[in-house]
Amino acid sequence: MVYIGLCHYYSLVDVNASVNYRGITLSVILSKMFEYCLIYKYEVLLQSSDQQFGFRKKLGCTHAIFTLNQCVDYFVNSGSSVFMAALDATKAFDRVHHIKLCNRLVDRGVPTSVVKIIANWYAKRRLRFDGKIVNLLFSN
Secondary structure: OEEEEEEEOOOOOOOOOHHHEEEEEOOHHHHHHHHHHHHHHHHHHHOOOOOOOOOOOOOOHHHHHHHHHHHHHHHHHOOOOOOOOOOOOOOHHHHOOHHHHHHHHHHOOOOHHHHHHHHHHHHOEEEEEOOEEEEOOOOO
């Protein structure tokens, strides 16, 4: 069983609400090694949109910010107004329907045995909050 430590956001209004805390895994190194092995082996099956910056090899937040700045500069220099909406997906993985996510991996061709390993790995994550142990996966 893997237990998760807690960190909280310092600008909280309600320090007693469990939604204001985010788990920190104690097995980060093992998780990262496992993730890199899976990405190396199944990268072709896990391709996403060319417009996605996160979770892609050699791309990240700085590339997204650069692209945004270039687009804004282009339209401002052309005399246009620029309007933008942003989505904060910080807790997206915590709110996704994990069973559907596993099914999507199978649909993309990831072997069922590998998907079961991933599901089992995350299903064993636990969080201790206010004296209670909470399962972090398959709770939606």
